[in-house]
Amino acid sequence: MSRNFMAARVRSFGTSIFTEMSMLARQHGAVNLGQGFPDFDGPDVLKQSAYNAIATGKNQYAQSQGEPELRRAIAEHAERFYGMKVNPDSEVTVTTGATDALFCAMQAFIEPGDEVIVFQPFYDLYVPAILMAGGVPVAVTLNEPDFRFYPMELQAAFSPKTKAILINSPHNPTGTVFTMQEMMMIAELCQEFDVLAINDEVYEHIIFTGATHRRIATIPGMEDRTLTISSAGKTFSFTGWKVGWTIGAEALQTAIRRVHQFTVFATATPFQYASADGLRLGNEYYAELAADYQARRDFLMKVLTNAGLEPQMPDGAYFIIANCENYNRNPDEFSRWLIEKIGVASIPPASFYLPQAEVPSYVRFTFCKKWETLEAAAVRLEKLTL
Ligand SMILES: Cc1ncc(COP(=O)(O)O)c(C=O)c1O
Structure with missing residues (x-):
C-alpha cells in the first residue's frame, strides 16, 4: 500500500455538498433547485459575440491580465453603474471566474496566521481559499430571521491580526444586501484596523425592488484598500464561461497578477x-434581468410559504x-428526504458554516431556473403537508 499522498492542507475539505445533492437529485429524478446555476442560456447576442470571436482568430492565449477590450469594458461599466474612475490598464485584472479571483486574492494578500473575517453563512469556497493561504477564518454571523450582523460582533472580530474582510453583497445563500450604513460600519473598521476589504459582487445586478447595491470601494477612504470582485457568470447567465475580474488599486493588482500568471x-x-459585449449592453438589459428574477423569486416564495417552510424574502441574488x-x-435529513420522497432538491447549510458553529434549521432553494422547472417543483412541493 502506498502512503497517503494527499497534502494535509486539503484533507479536511471533503466533497462539495452541491455535487452530492445534484448526484442524489439525478438518481431520484428530482427537480434540482439546489445548485445555483441557470438551466437556461443567456442572450443570443452574446453567444454570437463568442462565435464571432472564435471565427475571427481570438483563440490563442489572452494577455495574462486580461484582453484590453474586456478591461476597458469593465472600467466603463464601473463608471456607468457606480461612478467609479478606473484605469483599465493598471486597475483591472481578468480572472477565470470570481473563483480564481478569490483564490488569487487569498494567495496574494494573506500570510500564514493572518486573520480573515467572513460573514457566516458563507459561499463554500471562502474558507478553503483562506486555509490554503495559511490564513485563519474569523466568522461574523448573519443572524436569523433577517440575516444581518450584530455591530458589536463585527467590531469584536477585528483585531491587530486581521488582514482582510471578505464581504459578499448581494449575499449567497441568504439574499441579504448590505445597506449603506452597514457598509460604512465595515469601512470604518477597515480603516481603523488597516484592513483590506474584498467584496465579492457576483450578484451585483440581481437586486430587487427596495434594495440598492453599494460598492464599498466607493466609500471615501476605501479606494486603496478595496478589491472588488465580480464575474460575467451570473449577470449574463453563462456560468460555464468562467470570466471574472478584480477592480482595485494598482498595488493590489500587481499582487493579484503575480499569482494569476502562475x-x-x-x-x-x-x-x-x-463578456465585453455583455458589459456594454444597454441599461434595459440589466433592468430586465432583475425584474425577471424578481418574478421568479415571488413565485417560489409563494410555493414555499404554502408548503409551511416560512421562507425569508431575499433582497438580492437568486436564493431563498x-x-x-x-x-x-435536521436540514441534512430534510433535504435528502425532500429529494427522495417529494422529488425536489435543495441544499442543507452545514458547508456554509465553520465546523464549530451552531447551524440553523434551514435549507437553500434557488430560483435561477426556467419557469417550467419552477412550476414542476411547485407541483411536487404541493404534496408537502405539515
Ligand atoms: C458568492 C459567489 N461568489 C463566487 C461565485 C463563483 O463565481 P464564478 O462562477 O464567476 O467563479 C459564486 C457562484 O455561485 C458565488 O455564489
Missing part, C-alpha cells in the same frame, strides 16, 4: 470578447432560505 496564466480568450424546523428533521 496559476491559470490567462482566461478563455473568445469569452472575454463576448426556507425553514425546515416544522418538519422535525
Whole structure:
C-alpha cells in the first residue's frame, strides 16, 4: 500500500455538498433547485459575440491580465453603474471566474496566521481559499430571521491580526444586501484596523425592488484598500464561461497578477470578447434581468410559504432560505428526504458554516431556473403537508 499522498492542507475539505445533492437529485429524478446555476442560456447576442470571436482568430492565449477590450469594458461599466474612475490598464485584472479571483486574492494578500473575517453563512469556497493561504477564518454571523450582523460582533472580530474582510453583497445563500450604513460600519473598521476589504459582487445586478447595491470601494477612504470582485457568470447567465475580474488599486493588482500568471496564466480568450459585449449592453438589459428574477423569486416564495417552510424574502441574488424546523428533521435529513420522497432538491447549510458553529434549521432553494422547472417543483412541493 502506498502512503497517503494527499497534502494535509486539503484533507479536511471533503466533497462539495452541491455535487452530492445534484448526484442524489439525478438518481431520484428530482427537480434540482439546489445548485445555483441557470438551466437556461443567456442572450443570443452574446453567444454570437463568442462565435464571432472564435471565427475571427481570438483563440490563442489572452494577455495574462486580461484582453484590453474586456478591461476597458469593465472600467466603463464601473463608471456607468457606480461612478467609479478606473484605469483599465493598471486597475483591472481578468480572472477565470470570481473563483480564481478569490483564490488569487487569498494567495496574494494573506500570510500564514493572518486573520480573515467572513460573514457566516458563507459561499463554500471562502474558507478553503483562506486555509490554503495559511490564513485563519474569523466568522461574523448573519443572524436569523433577517440575516444581518450584530455591530458589536463585527467590531469584536477585528483585531491587530486581521488582514482582510471578505464581504459578499448581494449575499449567497441568504439574499441579504448590505445597506449603506452597514457598509460604512465595515469601512470604518477597515480603516481603523488597516484592513483590506474584498467584496465579492457576483450578484451585483440581481437586486430587487427596495434594495440598492453599494460598492464599498466607493466609500471615501476605501479606494486603496478595496478589491472588488465580480464575474460575467451570473449577470449574463453563462456560468460555464468562467470570466471574472478584480477592480482595485494598482498595488493590489500587481499582487493579484503575480499569482494569476502562475496559476491559470490567462482566461478563455473568445469569452472575454463576448463578456465585453455583455458589459456594454444597454441599461434595459440589466433592468430586465432583475425584474425577471424578481418574478421568479415571488413565485417560489409563494410555493414555499404554502408548503409551511416560512421562507425569508431575499433582497438580492437568486436564493431563498426556507425553514425546515416544522418538519422535525435536521436540514441534512430534510433535504435528502425532500429529494427522495417529494422529488425536489435543495441544499442543507452545514458547508456554509465553520465546523464549530451552531447551524440553523434551514435549507437553500434557488430560483435561477426556467419557469417550467419552477412550476414542476411547485407541483411536487404541493404534496408537502405539515
Ligand atoms: C458568492 C459567489 N461568489 C463566487 C461565485 C463563483 O463565481 P464564478 O462562477 O464567476 O467563479 C459564486 C457562484 O455561485 C458565488 O455564489
